[in-house]
Each structure stands twice: as structure tokens, then as C-alpha cells.
Amino acid sequence: MPEDQLVTSAATIRVPAGTTAGTALRELDLPNKGPQAIVVVRDADGKLRDLSWAPDADTDVEPVAADTEDGRSVIRHSAAHVLAQAVQDLNPDAKLGIGPPIRDGFYYDFDVAEPFTPEDLTALEKKMKQIIKSGQRFSRRVYGSLEEAKAELAGEPYKLELVDDKGAGDDPEVMEVGGGELTAYDNLNPRTGERIWGDLCRGPHVPTTKYIPAVKLTRSSAAYWRGDQNNADLQRIYGTAWESPEAMEHYLAMLAEAEKRDHRKLGLELDLFSFPDELGSGLPVFHPKGGIIKREMEDYVRAKHIENGFQYVGTPHISKEHLFHLSGHLPYYSEGMFPPLRVDEERNEAGEITRQGQDYYLKAMNCPMHNLIFRSRGRSYRELPLRLFEFGHVYRYEKSGVVHGLTRVRGFAQDDSHSYVTPEQAADEIRHLLDFILGLLRDFGLDEFYLELSTRDDSPKFVGSDDQWAQATEVLARVAQESGLDLVPDPGGAAYYGPKISIQAKDAIGRTWQMSTIQYDFNQPAGFDLEYTASDGTKQQPVMIHSAKFGSIERFFGVLTEHYAGAFPAWLAPVQVVGIPVAEAFGDHLQEVAELLQRKGIRAEVDHSDDRMQKKIRNHTTQKVPFMLLAGERDVEAGAVSFRFRDGTQVNGVPVADAVEQIADWVAARRNESPTAELLAGQAQP
Incomplete structure (x- = not known):
């Protein structure tokens, strides 16, 4: 059969009735060996078919190569x-x-x-x-x-x-x-x-x-x-x-590298966090060094939220049951919540109930409480977008089999925010949030992304009308496409109350992590009877846009630990500078340098232990300290220090004032690469 009768487009071929897909492929001389070998075909309904499949009628199919998903x-x-x-x-x-x-x-x-x-x-x-x-x-x-x-x-x-x-x-x-x-x-x-x-x-x-x-x-x-x-x-x-x-x-x-970067292993080696059995599964504690990193992350993202028009709020960890009925979490998300706490029940001496108790739940989401803040007084259209934000601690009953280090926990802090907007403002707000999130992730050294659009399927777990879902999905899809990032569909992956965009970020060894989410919610505003006074004096229902920039502090901490293999950028490192004297006599000189650095807000300390200098260098290199300052007799006489970096490179005889300025400038710039002799020399150029 002539080739022009078999090929219907660059992506499809025609399989004649009664002919196998494999025969049609062979006539076109499509590859049957190597990574591009065609292994199956996809028919017009999207179904994958063996190459031995022969259709009853002429059929256009898409060849599927070995090196595709x-x-x-x-x-x-x-x-x-x-x-x-x-x-x-x-x-x-x-x-x-x-x-x-x-x-x-x-x-x-x-x-x-x-x-x-x-x-x-x-x-x-x-x-x-x-x-x-x-x-x-x-x-x-x-x-x-x-x-x-x-x-x-x-x-x-x-x-x-x-x-x-x-x-x-x-x-x-x-x-x-x-x-x-x-x-x-x-x-x-x-x-x-x-x-x-x-x-x-x-x-x-x-x-x-x-x-x-x-x-x-x-x-x-x-x-x-x-x-x-x-x-x-x-x-x-x-x-x-x-x-x-x-x-x-x-x-x-990549697997071998991932094993070396496992945040659970590095967390122990670097004394960052642990998972005590006494607390229970999925409930981490942060040690002082991990606490520094966590605080730096929180301080930075808090400041960025305020720059982007968010107002900081605070809400409790538990609530009466009724709140989660209003939000829809108990009807649609109860399996992800911890069992209720029965409180306030009173009994007499005979054991008879004299006052009925009520159930309280640990919160799995912050949004219901933010809705109460919005509803606490009348709102005008002039206040919208109204953006509320908090580091809210939430608790989710993850099954023990899926709990994993910091990346899947039962108790965590969300950098959780909710934007209340008019329907007309929704697209601009989503665009604003997406730009905010991508910028924030880049600030932490992640810079390769794609987007996932999660929509509903025919499952009864989703609430709302077809028109509401269609409108919300269209707005999210349009903004996502405008971003220029790849957009991957995720049918059935939406939250029960509306569709969402997830930002997927690639780490240093090519793995993809789901990070931030932006969710369009038309259901909770209805459930809470939220309203604002429009310009014509009528009462209107706002749209609620959920967004979590890190997703959770704990998960983002775990991802960053693996992305950087524990060698955190200097601005995040728990110990930014350590002084290592060549001999005990030179410790005071380095202590003075450390104090100069501390006055500039740098986390600096001096190793006055009895270990030999080479052992101290090994220890602090293993602890991934970004700047090590060495000092011997010549350095003290010259009023200088020598730099030693994680990669083993060194710069000798740097005047103390210059060294302090270079370190302070590096940290202030929030550079995410590890400092080296070459990079520091480049920074010092006029």
C-alpha cells in the first residue's frame, strides 16, 4: 500500500481493516529497536492496543514509543x-x-x-x-x-x-x-x-x-x-x-544519589530534626539547628506575604464539630481527620448525664476559621481582594503506611492563605498568586516547574453545579496557560469544593515534587453565607481562592534538605561561619572576628575544642558549614583570616574587615549556591 495512504498526520498512521498495527508500522519502516521503538499504538478513544491488534475498520492510531511514559x-x-x-x-x-x-x-x-x-x-x-x-x-x-x-x-x-x-x-x-x-x-x-x-x-x-x-x-x-x-x-x-x-x-x-540525600538520614546526621516514638507517627520535632532553618523560612515567607498584600491572622488548633460541617470537611474529608474529642460532658454522682458534651476536632484545614474572620463584620467590595494568611498548624490522619519523614506527616504548619474576591477579580488574583509562588520558590533555589490542573470526575465526592465547576476550571486553565509553563491534566484530583492548580517543581537530581497549590472555591462561601456589599448596594457572594506557597513548612523543609543534600545556602544554614584556629593561641583572634560577624546578624562561632585543626575542618565540612575561617600566626600578625569552603578550596590572607563584609554581603544577597574560592573572588570584584 502506498505510504501516503497510511500516514494521516505527523502523529498518526492509518491501520487498514484486518491489518495488524505492527504490519502498518513495518510498511512505514518505523523503528522497532532502540529507545524510539514503537511498542503499542493508541486508538481514537485513547486506548492502548498491542501491535498484533487488527481493527475491523480502517482506523487512525498514534504510535507509542518506548521512551514515552x-x-x-x-x-x-x-x-x-x-x-x-x-x-x-x-x-x-x-x-x-x-x-x-x-x-x-x-x-x-x-x-x-x-x-x-x-x-x-x-x-x-x-x-x-x-x-x-x-x-x-x-x-x-x-x-x-x-x-x-x-x-x-x-x-x-x-x-x-x-x-x-x-x-x-x-x-x-x-x-x-x-x-x-x-x-x-x-x-x-x-x-x-x-x-x-x-x-x-x-x-x-x-x-x-x-x-x-x-x-x-x-x-x-x-x-x-x-x-x-x-x-x-x-x-x-x-x-x-x-x-x-x-x-x-x-x-x-539517581536512586543512589537520592539515598545519599534522604532527608531523614541527613536530619539525623546534621542534628536538624527527629521523630520520637513517644510522640507518635508523623509528628516531628525540630532541634535547635533545624529550628533556625525553619524560622528563616517562616520569617522570609511571612515578609513576602505582607509585601503581597496579605494580612497576618491566627486561629486555634481545634474547633467544635459544627464548623467542619459548614465547611464540608466532615461530610467529604472525614477520613483525613483525627477522631473527635468529646468534652464538656457532666455527670452527677449516680453517673447520669446532666450536661451533654460536644465533639471537638483537630483542624485539618485553616480555611473554615478564616471564613469566620471574613464573616465577623460586614464587608464592602472596596475591601476586596481581602487576603488573609497564617502559619496554621493542622492535623491529618494519614495512614501509617504512607507517613514518610517530613514529606508526609500528621501534624504540620501550612503557610496557608485565602483570598476573598469578586468573581470578576478571580483571574487576576490567581495570576497574582501564581507569580508570587513561582517567585518565592525561585528565591529558595527551585527554578524548573510545570503545572497540574486537577479537575473533578463523575465521583459523588464533588459538590457544586456543573456551571460552577466549568467556570472555575476555565479561569484556572486560562491563567495556567498564560504562564507559559507546561500544563498537565489531573482528572479527578480536585478538592471536593473546587478545581486547583498544583505547582510541580524539579529538584537538583531531576525528581518532581508537588509543592504549592491554588484552589478555586465557590462552595465554602455559600456554606458560610459569606457576602459583601457590591457597588450597587446588593449583597453578593465572594469567590474564595486557597493558596499554600510551601504546601507545608515540614514538607518544604524535607524537599530543600534533599535538593541541597543538606548543604543549605548560607542564608539558611544554621551555622553560617565557624572559626578554626591553627593552634589554641589564635582562638582569641577568631573570637573577635566572630563577634564582628555576629553584630551583622551572622551566625558565627569558634571551635575551641582540643581536636587538631585538620579534624576540625573535616568535622565542619561534614556538618556542611558554608564558611570556615582559619587563622594562624601569619594571619594574626596581618589582621587577616583564611577562607576554607565546603568544596575544599581556600583563599588565604584576607583582611578581617574585607572577610566580614564579603560574608555579610553573600548572606544578605540570599545566594543559593555554595560559596567557593572562585565565587567569592567574583563577588569581591568592583
């Missing part, structure tokens, strides 16, 4: 099947759970007699590579009936449960039981077509195992069938798979 997902799901085949080859008694792709990898759950050991993972990875090298073909098969599937899967109890769910009309495990059909994927001998192994699966898969060019098993853990602790205990094996060995090497190097 969808392509990697298919590779990883195929790798999970190869893992399951390897497990059952080496342990025929193993029973299969499920094996979906996940972010950056895959896992598969197994019911086995003994937990997997590191030696088991080595043997399984070796077996997987043998299977991959053999080039087995993935072949989709539709079961003729539920009975046929049950007969074939009689020895797989977990698969049988999925089949039963399918028969009941449910689809709880979409990766295993798919669409309107019940399907399996067989692994076939590439030469004889003989079935070697198979699994109940929705698919799609890569054409053959050779399309899995890089795979590695990373770890194993305990798991529960379908995540329910009341169900069977299983063993889960995690792995990663990529479109090329180079891509996997890059990912594994």
Missing part, C-alpha cells in the same frame, strides 16, 4: 509478567497476585512459603534475562466464558477471585481483568508458537520480550492481597525497567 508503562507491565514467569519457573508452587506498572517500575505479588531473599532476587533476575533474551512473544487471548477462565485458573486462587469479581460486574483490579472482555496473555515460543506460560491480564504488552532492553529487581517486601490487612499475607517483588540500558543506568544513579 505510556511506552515505559507497557514495558514495565511486560517485565512484571516476565518476573512472574521466572518465579513460577523456579518455584512452581508460587501463587500469583497482581503485577501492575508503577512510577519508575513495577511490582508483582506472590503467595510463597518463605519470604524472598536477596539471593532469590539475584537468581530471579538472571532467569528473567534468559526469558527476555529468548524473545518470547506476548499473545492476547479472549476467554470464551467465565467457566473457561475458572477451569484454566483452578490452581490460582487470587486470579479466581478476580474472575469472580468480573462475573459480578466489578472491575477492582483493572490491570488484571480488563474492559468488556476477560483476557489472558500467553508467552509463546518464538519459533514453534508453543505456549510456555500465561497470565490473566488486561494488557497491552510489548510484542516480544526482546522489547524489554533493561530490567533490574530492586527489593522485596511483605504485602497484603488487595492492600487489605485482613487478607492474605503475600510477598511483593519490586523492579524497574527502561527503554535502554543507558536510561536505567541514569535512573539507578
